[in-house]
Amino acid sequence: MSKISPLSGFPELLPAQRAVEREVIASLSRTFELHGFANIETRVVEPIDRLAKGGEVDKEIYVLQRIAAAPDAKAELGLHFDLTVPFARYVLEHAGHLEFPFRRFQVQPAWRGERPQEGRYRQFTQADVDIVGRDELPFHHDVEVMSVMVDALRRLPIPRLSFQFNNRKLIQGFYRGLGIDDVTDAIRVIDKLDKLPADEVATMLVERVGTTPEQAQRCLDLATIRVGDSSFVERVRALGVTDELLDEGLEELAAVIEGCRAVAGDSVDVEANLRIARGLDYYTGTVVEIFMAGYERLKSVGGGGRYDALASDGRTTYPGVGVSFGVSRTLIPLIADGVLSGSRPVPSVVLVALNTEDDRDASAAVATALRAREIACETAPAPAKFGKQIRFAERRGIPYVWFVQADASTNEIRHQVKDIRTGTQVDADPSTWAPPEHDLRPTIVSTVSTSPHDQEENQ
Amino acid sequence: MSKISPLSGFPELLPAQRAVEREVIASLSRTFELHGFANIETRVVEPIDRLAKGGEVDKEIYVLQRIAAAPDAKAELGLHFDLTVPFARYVLEHAGHLEFPFRRFQVQPAWRGERPQEGRYRQFTQADVDIVGRDELPFHHDVEVMSVMVDALRRLPIPRLSFQFNNRKLIQGFYRGLGIDDVTDAIRVIDKLDKLPADEVATMLVERVGTTPEQAQRCLDLATIRVGDSSFVERVRALGVTDELLDEGLEELAAVIEGCRAVAGDSVDVEANLRIARGLDYYTGTVVEIFMAGYERLKSVGGGGRYDALASDGRTTYPGVGVSFGVSRTLIPLIADGVLSGSRPVPSVVLVALNTEDDRDASAAVATALRAREIACETAPAPAKFGKQIRFAERRGIPYVWFVQADASTNEIRHQVKDIRTGTQVDADPSTWAPPEHDLRPTIVSTVSTSPHDQEENQ
Known part of the structure; x- marks a missing residue:
C-alpha cells in the first residue's frame, strides 16, 4: 500500500x-x-x-x-x-x-x-x-x-486554569427586575460581547430587544462585573435592581465561588464573570466556562x-x-x-540484556522476578554487543539495563544493573532490587511550574 | 420524550x-x-x-x-x-x-x-x-x-480458558510433503471439521481439492491431533511425512506450547490442536484460538x-x-x-452522615480528610434521620457510615464509623482511620473458583 x-x-x-x-x-x-x-x-x-x-x-x-x-x-x-x-x-x-x-x-x-x-x-x-x-x-x-x-x-x-462562573437566575432576575421582557433574546445579544464592542452591543439591545438605552447600559454594567470573590454581590446590588430570582442567583453564585475557592488553592483561578451565559444551552442556574492561560x-x-x-x-x-x-x-x-511530553514511550523500567540466544531463559527469569514486584521490563530482542543493547534501551528511554554474567573465575552468576543516564553500575538481586519510585512509570514532563503536589508526582 | x-x-x-x-x-x-x-x-x-x-x-x-x-x-x-x-x-x-x-x-x-x-x-x-x-x-x-x-x-x-495453538508452516509443510498442490484450498476444507463429520470432509478433499483418499485420511489424522504438551511432535512424525517447512512448524509450535505452559500455571490450558487454521486470515506461522469452558x-x-x-x-x-x-x-x-458482578456500583467506601444542613461543612471536612489518604467517600445528600442515611448507603453498597456528633455533656466532637454490614460502630479519627484493603475499591465478585492469587485480590 x-x-x-x-x-x-x-x-x-x-x-x-x-x-x-x-x-x-x-x-x-x-x-x-x-x-x-x-x-x-x-x-x-x-x-x-x-x-x-x-x-x-x-x-x-x-x-x-x-x-x-x-x-x-x-x-x-x-x-x-x-x-x-x-x-x-x-x-x-x-x-x-x-x-x-x-x-x-x-x-x-x-x-x-x-x-x-x-x-x-x-x-x-x-x-x-x-x-x-x-x-x-x-x-x-x-x-x-x-x-x-x-x-x-x-x-x-x-x-493556569480559570473557572469563570455565572448564574442564569442572576441574569434572568436582573433583566426581569430591570423590566426587560425578552430575557432570552437579551442574553443572546449580551453573549456577543466576546466579538463586538460594548457600544454596538448596547445599540443591538435597544434596536433588537427593545430595551431603553438606560436598561441597555445597566445590562452592560452587569456584564462587565468580574471578580475573584463574592464581592460581586455588593456590586450587583449597587446597580439598584431588585428581584427575587436575582437574590437567589446571587446567593447561589456566591456559594459556588466560595466552595470552589476553598479547594482551588494557588493553582486555579475562580471568578464570578457576569458575562458568561453559555448562550443557547438549556442551563437554568449555575453556568461555568474554563479557560487556560x-x-x-x-x-x-x-x-x-x-x-x-x-x-x-x-x-x-x-x-x-x-x-x-x-x-x-x-x-x-x-x-x-x-x-x-511523556518521560518515555514505553512502560519498561529495565531492559534485561542478553548474552547469547541460548541465555534467553536466564534473562527471562530475571524479567519474571522483576515483574513479580510490579517492575515493568523487557528482555533484549537480540544478543547484540552490550553497547548496542544499551543504545537500544536509550532510544526507548528505558533507564536501566540489567546484566546477567557468569564470573569467569568462580563461574557464579553475577547480576548487575546499570543506570544508563549516569553510567553507574552496581550489583543487584532480581528478587529485591527496585528503582526509585519516580522511575517506575512513564510520567508527564511539563514546562509549567506546578504546585508542590504535582512536582512531587512528576519530577 | x-x-x-x-x-x-x-x-x-x-x-x-x-x-x-x-x-x-x-x-x-x-x-x-x-x-x-x-x-x-x-x-x-x-x-x-x-x-x-x-x-x-x-x-x-x-x-x-x-x-x-x-x-x-x-x-x-x-x-x-x-x-x-x-x-x-x-x-x-x-x-x-x-x-x-x-x-x-x-x-x-x-x-x-x-x-x-x-x-x-x-x-x-x-x-x-x-x-x-x-x-x-x-x-x-x-x-x-x-x-x-x-x-x-x-x-x-x-x-477456565484454553489456548489452542497450531502453526501454518506445520500444516503447509505437511500438506506439501504429502504432495497436495492446493494447500490453501485444503486448509479451507479441513476448517469445516467444526461443522461437518470427518467422512464428508474427506470426500470434499478428494472431490474438491483432488487429493487421493489416502492423502485425505492423513490430513484428517493430522487434524485430530490435540495434546497438552509437545508430544504432538512424535505423533506427527509417526504419520511419516517429511518436509523442511513441516520441521520448522513443529519446532515453532513446540516452543510456543512450552513457553506458554511455563506461565499458564494451573488456571489456563495450553494445547496443540492441529485442526486450528484461522482459515481465511493471512497468518503465516503461529495461530491461536482461545476458548472458555x-x-x-x-x-x-x-x-x-x-x-x-x-x-x-x-x-x-x-x-x-x-x-x-x-x-x-x-x-x-x-x-x-x-x-x-461488581461488589458495589459506586467507588465510595464511606458515606459521611449529615446532622443538619448547617453541619454540611463539618461533614465535608471529614470527607476531605479521608480523601487525602485515598479513601473514596461522599457526604449524605440530605440531613435525613440516621436510619434513612444508613439505608441510603446500603442501597449503594457503601460499607461504612461516618457520624460526626457533638457530645451532649462535654460538647466535644465525637467521630464514629459504623460498618453497616456487621453493625459494629467504633470511635475513629478522620486523619488516621482506614478501611481494610479489600473494601477500598469496588472489586469483582466471581462464582468461579480462582487461583489463590485472584482470591486474594477479590475476596
Whole structure:
C-alpha cells in the first residue's frame, strides 16, 4: 500500500504522548472516584432524533449506515457529539436500576464533522462529571460538582486554569427586575460581547430587544462585573435592581465561588464573570466556562452548568448539574507546543540484556522476578554487543539495563544493573532490587511550574 | 420524550457491571505494561478502501457520512471492525517515530453491523497485544506475545480458558510433503471439521481439492491431533511425512506450547490442536484460538497469530505477531449469567452522615480528610434521620457510615464509623482511620473458583 497521510481532524498520539493522555485521564478518574463518582461508558451511537438539540439536528453530526444497506435506506443512527445527550438517554433508559442522586463520570470520545482547527477536532475525548437527581436535586450539588472538577484539574501540570462562573437566575432576575421582557433574546445579544464592542452591543439591545438605552447600559454594567470573590454581590446590588430570582442567583453564585475557592488553592483561578451565559444551552442556574492561560485562542477548554431538566420521560424529570473538560482540546495543543511530553514511550523500567540466544531463559527469569514486584521490563530482542543493547534501551528511554554474567573465575552468576543516564553500575538481586519510585512509570514532563503536589508526582 | 428501549447489538453496562469491565481492563493493561508493551489508541475511522480485507470490503462495515453531506456524496470513511487494521495503518503512518520491534497494546471498541446474538455485538471492546518488526521479527517474539496473553488472562476470575495453538508452516509443510498442490484450498476444507463429520470432509478433499483418499485420511489424522504438551511432535512424525517447512512448524509450535505452559500455571490450558487454521486470515506461522469452558457456544473468545506482512508500504514490510481478547464477547455473557458482578456500583467506601444542613461543612471536612489518604467517600445528600442515611448507603453498597456528633455533656466532637454490614460502630479519627484493603475499591465478585492469587485480590 502507498504512503499514508494523516486524516485531518482525527489526531493520533505517539506512544509517549499517549502516556501523557493516559496519566491525565488516570489522575482525573482518581479524583472523581475519591469523590464517589462512578464511571460509566455509553455506546457511541444514538438515534438521530435524540441527537437533535433544541429540536434541530446539528449539521455536523456523523450518521452511520451499514455499507450493505440499500442506497435509499434512511440512516437512523449517528455518533454522539458530546457526552451529555447519551448520559441523559442512559439515565432515562436505566433509571429503574440507578440510585438517585446518581453521580457519574465518563471519559470517552465524541465526534463532530466540523472544520478542523487547533483545539477543534472531528474526534475528541472529553471528561464529564455530573450529578443527576430524580424530581429534585438540591442546590448544594452545584457547589459539589464544580469543586470536584476544580479539585481534579488543579492536580494537572498544565497552564493556569480559570473557572469563570455565572448564574442564569442572576441574569434572568436582573433583566426581569430591570423590566426587560425578552430575557432570552437579551442574553443572546449580551453573549456577543466576546466579538463586538460594548457600544454596538448596547445599540443591538435597544434596536433588537427593545430595551431603553438606560436598561441597555445597566445590562452592560452587569456584564462587565468580574471578580475573584463574592464581592460581586455588593456590586450587583449597587446597580439598584431588585428581584427575587436575582437574590437567589446571587446567593447561589456566591456559594459556588466560595466552595470552589476553598479547594482551588494557588493553582486555579475562580471568578464570578457576569458575562458568561453559555448562550443557547438549556442551563437554568449555575453556568461555568474554563479557560487556560496563554491558550485563550482555544476559547473555553471546558464548561457546564445546571439543567433543571437534563432528561424527562414525560412523567419524571431528572434535573442535573455537571461540567465537562476537553481532554483532547487541552492536551493536543499542549503536546504540540512541547509544554507536555511523556518521560518515555514505553512502560519498561529495565531492559534485561542478553548474552547469547541460548541465555534467553536466564534473562527471562530475571524479567519474571522483576515483574513479580510490579517492575515493568523487557528482555533484549537480540544478543547484540552490550553497547548496542544499551543504545537500544536509550532510544526507548528505558533507564536501566540489567546484566546477567557468569564470573569467569568462580563461574557464579553475577547480576548487575546499570543506570544508563549516569553510567553507574552496581550489583543487584532480581528478587529485591527496585528503582526509585519516580522511575517506575512513564510520567508527564511539563514546562509549567506546578504546585508542590504535582512536582512531587512528576519530577 | 417517550420511553426508551435498548438498541439491539449495542449493550451498555450498569455502574457495578462497568466496574467489573474496568477492573478487567486495568488488570490486563497492568500485565501488558509489566511486559513492556506501550498503550496506543487509534482514531475509530479508516478510509473504506483500507478496511477491505483480502481485497473485499466487509459487508458489515459501518460507513460514516456528515448529515449535511450532499445526498450523492460518496462515503469515504468507515468505523474499524477490529484493532489490527488500524494498528497496521498506525505503524505505516508513524513508522518514522517508532522504535522496532514495536510492542503495543490497545483496548478499544470496534464495530460490525452484524446480526446481534450472544457474544456478537455491533459495538464491542477488544484488547489486543502485538509486536511488530521492521523487515524482520525473530520467532522468539511469537513465544513472548502468546505467553504475555496467557499471563494476562490467567489473572482474571473467569471460567477456565484454553489456548489452542497450531502453526501454518506445520500444516503447509505437511500438506506439501504429502504432495497436495492446493494447500490453501485444503486448509479451507479441513476448517469445516467444526461443522461437518470427518467422512464428508474427506470426500470434499478428494472431490474438491483432488487429493487421493489416502492423502485425505492423513490430513484428517493430522487434524485430530490435540495434546497438552509437545508430544504432538512424535505423533506427527509417526504419520511419516517429511518436509523442511513441516520441521520448522513443529519446532515453532513446540516452543510456543512450552513457553506458554511455563506461565499458564494451573488456571489456563495450553494445547496443540492441529485442526486450528484461522482459515481465511493471512497468518503465516503461529495461530491461536482461545476458548472458555462452558461457553463453547461463543466460539473463540480470542485469537491471533503471526503475520509475515502485517503492513507494507511497498518498500518496507512489517512482520507482526499478536493476539486479541474479546472483552465484550467474554464479559457480557458472564455478567448476564451472574458469573461476574461488581461488589458495589459506586467507588465510595464511606458515606459521611449529615446532622443538619448547617453541619454540611463539618461533614465535608471529614470527607476531605479521608480523601487525602485515598479513601473514596461522599457526604449524605440530605440531613435525613440516621436510619434513612444508613439505608441510603446500603442501597449503594457503601460499607461504612461516618457520624460526626457533638457530645451532649462535654460538647466535644465525637467521630464514629459504623460498618453497616456487621453493625459494629467504633470511635475513629478522620486523619488516621482506614478501611481494610479489600473494601477500598469496588472489586469483582466471581462464582468461579480462582487461583489463590485472584482470591486474594477479590475476596
